[in-house]
Amino acid sequence: MRCAILGGAGFLGRHVGRSMAAEGVEVWSVDRALSLPGSAPWLAGEVQADCFDLASWWDAVGGADTIVHLASSTVPATASEDPVQDVQTNLVGTLRLLQALRQQRARPRLLFASSGGAVYGRPQSVPLREDHPTMPMGAYGATKLAIEHHLRIEETQNGLPCRILRLSNPYGEWQQPHGVQGVIAVFAHRALHGQPIDVWGDGSVVRDFVYAADVGRAFMAAACHEGAARIFNIGGGAGHSVNDIILSLERLLGRSVERRVFPARPFDPPVNVLDIQRAREELHWAPQMTFEEGVAMSVQWLRTVS
Amino acid sequence: MRCAILGGAGFLGRHVGRSMAAEGVEVWSVDRALSLPGSAPWLAGEVQADCFDLASWWDAVGGADTIVHLASSTVPATASEDPVQDVQTNLVGTLRLLQALRQQRARPRLLFASSGGAVYGRPQSVPLREDHPTMPMGAYGATKLAIEHHLRIEETQNGLPCRILRLSNPYGEWQQPHGVQGVIAVFAHRALHGQPIDVWGDGSVVRDFVYAADVGRAFMAAACHEGAARIFNIGGGAGHSVNDIILSLERLLGRSVERRVFPARPFDPPVNVLDIQRAREELHWAPQMTFEEGVAMSVQWLRTVS
Numbered sequence: 001m002r003c004a005i006l007g008g009a010g011f012l013g014r015h016v017g018r019s020m021a022a023e024g025v026e027v028w029s030v031d032r033a034l035s036l037p038g039s040a041p042w043l044a045g046e047v048q049a050d051c052f053d054l055a056s057w058w059d060a061v062g063g064a065d066t067i068v069h070l071a072s073s074t075v076p077a078t079a080s081e082d083p084v085q086d087v088q089t090n091l092v093g094t095l096r097l098l099q100a101l102r103q104q105r106a107r108p109r110l111l112f113a114s115s116g117g118a119v120y121g122r123p124q125s126v127p128l129r130e131d132h133p134t135m136p137m138g139a140y141g142a143t144k145l146a147i148e149h150h151l152r153i154e155e156t157q158n159g160l161p162c163r164i165l166r167l168s169n170p171y172g173e174w175q176q177p178h179g180v181q182g183v184i185a186v187f188a189h190r191a192l193h194g195q196p197i198d199v200w201g202d203g204s205v206v207r208d209f210v211y212a213a214d215v216g217r218a219f220m221a222a223a224c225h226e227g228a229a230r231i232f233n234i235g236g237g238a239g240h241s242v243n244d245i246i247l248s249l250e251r252l253l254g255r256s257v258e259r260r261v262f263p264a265r266p267f268d269p270p271v272n273v274l275d276i277q278r279a280r281e282e283l284h285w286a287p288q289m290t291f292e293e294g295v296a297m298s299v300q301w302l303r304t305v306s
Numbered sequence: 307m308r309c310a311i312l313g314g315a316g317f318l319g320r321h322v323g324r325s326m327a328a329e330g331v332e333v334w335s336v337d338r339a340l341s342l343p344g345s346a347p348w349l350a351g352e353v354q355a356d357c358f359d360l361a362s363w364w365d366a367v368g369g370a371d372t373i374v375h376l377a378s379s380t381v382p383a384t385a386s387e388d389p390v391q392d393v394q395t396n397l398v399g400t401l402r403l404l405q406a407l408r409q410q411r412a413r414p415r416l417l418f419a420s421s422g423g424a425v426y427g428r429p430q431s432v433p434l435r436e437d438h439p440t441m442p443m444g445a446y447g448a449t450k451l452a453i454e455h456h457l458r459i460e461e462t463q464n465g466l467p468c469r470i471l472r473l474s475n476p477y478g479e480w481q482q483p484h485g486v487q488g489v490i491a492v493f494a495h496r497a498l499h500g501q502p503i504d505v506w507g508d509g510s511v512v513r514d515f516v517y518a519a520d521v522g523r524a525f526m527a528a529a530c531h532e533g534a535a536r537i538f539n540i541g542g543g544a545g546h547s548v549n550d551i552i553l554s555l556e557r558l559l560g561r562s563v564e565r566r567v568f569p570a571r572p573f574d575p576p577v578n579v580l581d582i583q584r585a586r587e588e589l590h591w592a593p594q595m596t597f598e599e600g601v602a603m604s605v606q607w608l609r610t611v612s
Contacts, residue, residue: 080463083456084401087393091452095390133439135455137462142455146397149441149448150389156443157386 001223002026004061004108006051007070008043009033011174011182012113012212016068018042019216020223028061031071052093054100063104066223069094069112075181076118079140086143094147098154109161111222112151116166116208116233116274119145126239127275130166130231137267152230163222168208168235168274170215172294173301184209184245188299191249191257199242201264206239206271211289211297221283229282235274237287248295307529308332310367310414312357313376314349315339317480317488318419318518322374324348325522326529334367337377358399360406369410372529375400375418381487382424385446392449400453404460415467417528418457422472422514422539422580425451432545433581436472436537443573458536469528474514474541474580476521478600479607490515490551494605497555497563505548507570512545512577517595517603527589535588541580543593554601 003020007013008029017027021042029035029046040046049056051071058064072090079086101108118141119134136142151162175182177189187197218234250257279285289297309326313319314335323333327348335341335352346352355362357377364370378396385392407414424447425440442448457468481488483495493503524540556563585591595603 084398084405087398087401091397092390092393095393099390131439133437136459138459139456142452142459145455146448146452149451150445153442153444153448 001065002028002044002062003066003068003223004028004030004057004064005068005070006030007072008046008068009035009040010070011176012170012215013068013070014040014174015170015172015212015216016070016219017216019213020068020220023220025066025220025223028064030057030061052097054097054104058104063106064108067108067110068219069097069110072113074140074143075179076138076140077180079143080138083139083142086139091143091146091150095150098150098160101160102158107159107161109163109223110151111163111165111219112147114144114148114164114166115141116168116235117272119148119166122269123272126271127273128233129275130229130233130278148231155230162230163225164231165215165218165222165234166231166274167215168210168233170212171209171298172212173297175212175298177302183207183242184295184298185302187245188249188295188302191253192299192302196258196260197246198262199246199259200262200268203243203246203259204241204270205268206241206273208235208239208273209291209294210234210236210287211294214287214289217288218279218283218285221279221285225283227282229278232279232283233274233276234279234285235276235287236291237276238291239271239273240291244291245295248292249299251292252296252299307371308334308350308368309372309374309529310334310336310363310370311374311376312336313378314352314374315341315346316376317482318476318521319374319376320346320480321476321478321518321522322376322525323522325519326374326526329526331372331526331529334370336363336367358403360403360410364410369412370414373414373416374525375403375416380446380449381485382444382446383486385449386444389445389448392445397449397452397456401456404456404466407466408464413465413467415469415529416457417525418453418468418470420450420454420470420472420537421447422474422541423578425454425472428575429578432577433579434539435581436535436539436584454537461536468536469531470537471521471524471528471540472537472580473521474516474539476518477515477604478518479603481518481604483608489513489548490601490604491608493551494555494601494608497559498605498608502564502566503552504568505552505565506568506574509549509552509565510547510576511574512547512579514541514545514579515597515600516540516542516593517600520593520595523594524585524589524591527585527591531589533588535584538585538589539580539582540585540591541582541593542597543582544597545577545579546597550597551601554598555605557598558602558605
């Protein structure tokens with residue numbers, strides 16, 4: 001199997017590439033950026049290109065049986081600031097990719113990284129199953145959801161096979177601590193440097209975190225899946241509160257961490273956890289990393305780059 | 307109340323304008339086209355403009371309390387042919403309109419014409435309620451649904467009030483018989499001219515038709531609605547088969563109509579009818595025109611233009 005990872009030089013792209021290469025897949029990265037020399041030894045090759053411009057990378061990769069679509073130019077905050085830009089780059093970009101794929105004789109399988117935290121909206125029940133209503137609360141989730149619909153339609157109308165992975169909050173080594181996403185990396189970095197951690201409310205808000213290498217294994221499983229389901233939640237299997245994260249960090253560092261407490265934000269749902277039963281049954285996948293060990297891996301990596 | 311109808315010179319726009327003017331609303335049409343002189347006496351005025359470019363019409367209209375958004379550059383077939391174009395004009399256009407409205411001090415209510423035939427996808431149960439899963443089967447429905455989500459998000463985040471009307475298949479006078487939409491107008495026109503009518507399968511496929519003046523009254527009711535609901539199905543209250551339409555035409559014309567029968571299309575759901583209970587209860591709205599009378603109105607109008 002030859003796999004092209006769109007966004008292969010990023011945090012998640014590196015984990016997916018490493019996981020798939022470990023299973024014998026020939027993995028190529030397609031990304032606006034190149035990996036640092038020697039930093040991604042599992043790759044068969046890299047192409048520096050606009051992921052959504054198929055012609056700029058398809059032949060260089062030698063074609064692909066599987067495309068892992070991790071490419072995104074936005075995070076929730078930037079998508080809300082400029083929804084037009086979010087739609088233009090991510091939705092229209094993906095549609096252009098689909099149009100170009102119609103011209104190919106090959107019908108690669110497309111695996112799309114959607115967002116289990118963004119497409120459902122405020123949970124009506126937890127854990128969230130894949131058939132929970134989809135009512136995104138922001139432009140980021142609306143675009144992810146629109147891409148999901150277009151992929152399903154493209155498979156029905158033009159035979160492009162797809163699988164959609166609704167990820168919870170991935171974390172692990174290579175996650176940059178200076179972004180607006182990735183609360184574990186941000187907290188860990190601040191704790192490592194003796195800086196206070198910002199907490200909204202009492203820290204009881206529960207979220208779903210999934211170790212990024214487990215996400216990588218889920219993409220490998222989805223690449224080989226033969227059943228009828230198209231959408232899979234990929235989460236850690238249990239929720240962890242903001243206080244849990246801080247306690248884990250305090251245990252790892254052997255000292256207490258200063259908190260800066262702000263008023264609770266009314267738009268934060270108190271609990272958001274994915275039901276991963278379908279992935280367990282259909283993909284024969286389950287997260288392997290424990291939360292404590294995964295946080296330790298993040299901290300260990302952050303120590304090497306700080 | 308001053309109302310700007312985006313797409314006010316079109317088939318549905320004329321019905322909505324007439325219905326709202328009859329209730330004392332000052333109605334303006336904003337459209338790429340102007341109405342034929344004297345043909346829309348209920349209008350306070352018309353602006354020939356790009357509906358999505360707020361600056362090009364807002365001051366000319368004198369601002370609006372209500373915006374009826376009927377503007378669409380596509381029908382299902384053209385949206386499927388070119389989804390990128392569909393997204394660029396309709397979704398991005400609507401997002402640009404929303405961004406421009408954020409700059410206004412006024413917070414007009416935006417009423418959006420969505421599609422009850424396109425956003426739900428294959429019915430899991432009929433009649434379709436507003437909480438039925440939304441799984442559009444084509445690009446047209448995917449874009450309508452994406453606009454719905456962005457309107458809901460815009461109200462939550464920026465306080466722009468909205469109501470979404472999921473219309474079934476509107477029909478009535480002013481519906482052009484040469485388009486790819488509007489099966490009743492197309493059939494009636496062909497029957498009037500002694501041309502055969504194309505039928506896929508045995509003609510038992512049931513669809514929901516709503517008389518366009520009833521749709522106009524539904525927009526008027528939505529303009530005044532004060533409850534919590536945001537999405538309303540607007541349909542005829544009952545289904546009618548393709549054979550029903552042909553029988554009605556044969557009764558009206560007093561002669562039989564030739565059919566040209568093609569194989570059934572597997573992607574056509576056998577029944578697609580909207581549940582309009584919510585609109586009855588919350589909008590105090592119900593369709594008033596019977597199917598037989600409505601078809602007669604269509605035929606009568608087509609006689610005047612043929």
